[in-house]
Amino acid sequence: MAKTLLDKIWAAHVVKSIPGGGLDVFYIDRHLIHEVTSPQAFDEIEHRGLPLFRKEQIVATADHNVPTKNQHLPIEEPLSRFQVDKLTENCAKHNIELYGLGHENQGIVHVMGPELGLTQPGMTIVCGDSHTSTHGAFGAIAFGIGTSQVAQVMASQTLLLSKPKSMRITVEGEVKNGVTAKDIILYVISKLGTGGATGYFVEYAGSAFRALSMEGRMTVCNMSIEMGARGGMIAPDQTTFEYLKGRPFAPQGERWEQAVDYWSTLYTDEDATFDKEFFFDAQDIAPMITFGTNPGMGMAINEVIPTDVPASEVASYNKSLNYMGFQPGESLLGKEIQYVFIGSCTNSRIEDLRQVAKFVQGKRKAPHVEAIIVPGSKHVEKQAIEEGIDKVLAEAGFELREPGCSACLAMNEDKIPAGAYCVSTSNRNFEGRQGPGSRTLLASPLVAAITAVEGKIVDITQYLNESSGSRLGMTKQYEEAEQLL
Amino acid sequence: MEKFEVLQSTAVPLPIENIDTDQIIPARFLKATSREGFGENLFRDWRFDNAGQPKADFVMNTGRYSGQILVAGKNFGCGSSREHAAWAIYDAGFKVVISSFFADIFKGNALNNGLLPLQVSDEVLARLLGQIEEDPQTTLVVDLVKQELQVPAWEEKIPFEIDAYKKECLINGYDDIDYLVNQKDAIEQYEKSRPWAY
Numbered sequence: 001m002a003k004t005l006l007d008k009i010w011a012a013h014v015v016k017s018i019p020g021g022g023l024d025v026f027y028i029d030r031h032l033i034h035e036v037t038s039p040q041a042f043d044e045i046e047h048r049g050l051p052l053f054r055k056e057q058i059v060a061t062a063d064h065n066v067p068t069k070n071q072h073l074p075i076e077e078p079l080s081r082f083q084v085d086k087l088t089e090n091c092a093k094h095n096i097e098l099y100g101l102g103h104e105n106q107g108i109v110h111v112m113g114p115e116l117g118l119t120q121p122g123m124t125i126v127c128g129d130s131h132t133s134t135h136g137a138f139g140a141i142a143f144g145i146g147t148s149q150v151a152q153v154m155a156s157q158t159l160l161l162s163k164p165k166s167m168r169i170t171v172e173g174e175v176k177n178g179v180t181a182k183d184i185i186l187y188v189i190s191k192l193g194t195g196g197a198t199g200y201f202v203e204y205a206g207s208a209f210r211a212l213s214m215e216g217r218m219t220v221c222n223m224s225i226e227m228g229a230r231g232g233m234i235a236p237d238q239t240t241f242e243y244l245k246g247r248p249f250a251p252q253g254e255r256w257e258q259a260v261d262y263w264s265t266l267y268t269d270e271d272a273t274f275d276k277e278f279f280f281d282a283q284d285i286a287p288m289i290t291f292g293t294n295p296g297m298g299m300a301i302n303e304v305i306p307t308d309v310p311a312s313e314v315a316s317y318n319k320s321l322n323y324m325g326f327q328p329g330e331s332l333l334g335k336e337i338q339y340v341f342i343g344s345c346t347n348s349r350i351e352d353l354r355q356v357a358k359f360v361q362g363k364r365k366a367p368h369v370e371a372i373i374v375p376g377s378k379h380v381e382k383q384a385i386e387e388g389i390d391k392v393l394a395e396a397g398f399e400l401r402e403p404g405c406s407a408c409l410a411m412n413e414d415k416i417p418a419g420a421y422c423v424s425t426s427n428r429n430f431e432g433r434q435g436p437g438s439r440t441l442l443a444s445p446l447v448a449a450i451t452a453v454e455g456k457i458v459d460i461t462q463y464l465n466e467s468s469g470s471r472l473g474m475t476k477q478y479e480e481a482e483q484l485l
Numbered sequence: 486m487e488k489f490e491v492l493q494s495t496a497v498p499l500p501i502e503n504i505d506t507d508q509i510i511p512a513r514f515l516k517a518t519s520r521e522g523f524g525e526n527l528f529r530d531w532r533f534d535n536a537g538q539p540k541a542d543f544v545m546n547t548g549r550y551s552g553q554i555l556v557a558g559k560n561f562g563c564g565s566s567r568e569h570a571a572w573a574i575y576d577a578g579f580k581v582v583i584s585s586f587f588a589d590i591f592k593g594n595a596l597n598n599g600l601l602p603l604q605v606s607d608e609v610l611a612r613l614l615g616q617i618e619e620d621p622q623t624t625l626v627v628d629l630v631k632q633e634l635q636v637p638a639w640e641e642k643i644p645f646e647i648d649a650y651k652k653e654c655l656i657n658g659y660d661d662i663d664y665l666v667n668q669k670d671a672i673e674q675y676e677k678s679r680p681w682a683y
């Protein structure tokens with residue numbers, strides 16, 4: 001029978017099915033942990049006297065709570081320090097590989113895993129973090145779990161799961177100038193809504209996704225959770241293999257050949273069917289921005305805030321716009337912005353930083369804007385310095401910080417003040433997400449960079465036409481930027 | 486985990502859609518390394534002002550409503566996977582959340598902590614919210630064994646779905662970890678037989 005990519009990987013990981021119900025004992029290949037959602041899981045297994053079942057399949061990093069300045073010094077904030085120390089202590093006690101503060105591999109868990117080659121096609125990957133969906137970009141089943149499940153994986157390397165329904169989202173065609181991976185996914189979420197894919201596992205297909213680099217694919221899969229999906233995935237191909245080859249944890253030599261042979265079987269068969277399908281035309285997608293307090297409230301940057309809202313949603317919609325200080329029917333063009341945050345597991349990879357640097361080279365940020373760039377990992381930071389990106393950014397008045405989640409969720413000191421607007425490359429614009437009272441507008445790194453320079457929201461499509469003939473979208477063609485820098 | 490069979494209680498209405506886990510428990514309160522005490526900061530930024538004073542108009546502060554059942558708008562628990570959200574709700578004294586739609590991870594987390602996510606239709610939810618707002622003393626009966634929600638003054642009982650295994654777990658106070666640890670032999674067998682191992 002014809003199978004989907006999800007079917008193939010799922011079936012390969014079922015230890016056994018429980019009779020009479022829809023639940024499988026499902027095997028997990030890789031388990032990533034971080035300081036916020038692991039301490040109670042360690043407590044749990046210790047309390048029950050259970051050993052770690054496969055500790056060599058666990059990798060830890062410190063990211064959510066870490067400062068982005070002076071990482072060589074002890075963390076000032078006592079609670080954050082305690083949590084990070086607790087992780088170090090737990091990893092030492094249980095002999096788990098830890099890329100903690102100061103380690104050359106440290107970074108946001110969803111940036112660190114892929115760049116080290118820990119994330120591979122056909123794998124099952126979990127982490128106590130909803131954006132684990134990021135790793136699906138490699139053709140893996142990757143999803144976020146709660147702390148009780150973290151303990152379950154620690155104790156058994158399995159989870160009890162029912163197989164999610166399948167959804168395919170196809171985007172065909174070439175995107176317009178200035179449209180990046182982030183715009184594609186913001187567009188899709190604006191069409192499906194925040195609950196539109198709840199209960200489903202999404203496969204992204206079509207030439208628009210094929211054309212993306214691995215960084216772009218990760219941006220797309222990362223935000224799957226923002227429409228409720230359990231995860232998102234893209235079938236592995238040459239782009240995937242090229243990215244992985246030679247990475248520290250990727251198979252080597254003969255094992256590499258075997259791996260590629262196997263990975264090449266991981267695609268959706270032609271006649272396979274999905275529980276739900278959506279089709280979009282890449283040409284319909286414009287640079288996007290969000291105007292509300294969930295990621296589904298997005299629109300093309302030069303559109304006006306929609307007024308056609310279903311009656312049942314009006315109250316929530318108005319509450320959201322009220323929080324943001326916007327009116328239905330209003331355009332965002334010309335709105336003054338105080339903060340620009342470029343970072344998070346959605347857009348903090350080297351390609352994102354290159355794109356920003358390419359745009360801001362020779363320009364300066366507007367004086368009233370605070371522009372923070374937080375690389376996703378130590379490796380990204382190092383590469384940015386090697387490529388001279390740090391200098392370009394510094395000259396433009398952008399501050400390049402040290403890696404971590406930072407203002408994406410404001411657990412450390414990087415917070416947006418109440419009432420201030422922040423154009424952010426992260427994935428969530430929830431009330432207070434970037435600090436109590438903060439107002440977040442989600443966008444691509446390109447839109448964020450342009451906003452920082454202009455000091456306000458501008459119609460970037462017009463901007464691109466006027467100011468440059470070169471392509472700024474983050475498709476594979478974008479690699480020309482490397483030569484430029 | 487505490488056992489759950491039947492609960493009789495008044496309810497607290499929160500008719501807001503897409504309540505995300507950042508609203509349920511903001512990230513800055515996730516620094517604790519134990520499971521207790523999150524209830525204090527449940528709905529923190531809706532419940533308290535910047536000075537930490539209760540906001541008079543928030544539903545938990547008006548004094549009008551109380552009980553162990555939270556009745557909330559559609560797509561409850563979306564966003565981050567933080568189990569702290571389920572802990573906070575439970576810690577604040579709730580045993581059941583009723584909504585017309587739950588985000589997946591939240592649902593799983595709730596069930597793993599003895600908190601019942603009870604899904605009803607949009608119409609039932611709207612009627613229920615109306616009824617509670619009109620009469621805050623309305624006492625609901627959640628019968629997990631029969632999989633029924635009973636609302637006084639309503640003739641019909643509202644059936645609800647729950648996975649049979651999860652129901653067993655809640656009724657007996659078991660969780661998945663007990664079950665999985667007992668599967669060790671099957672898991673080791675699987676590890677040996679896999680077509681492709683990482």
Ligand code: SF4
Binds near residue numbers: 408
């Ligand atoms: S960067 Fe933001 S979304 Fe990503 S893991 Fe960190 S907190 Fe979560």
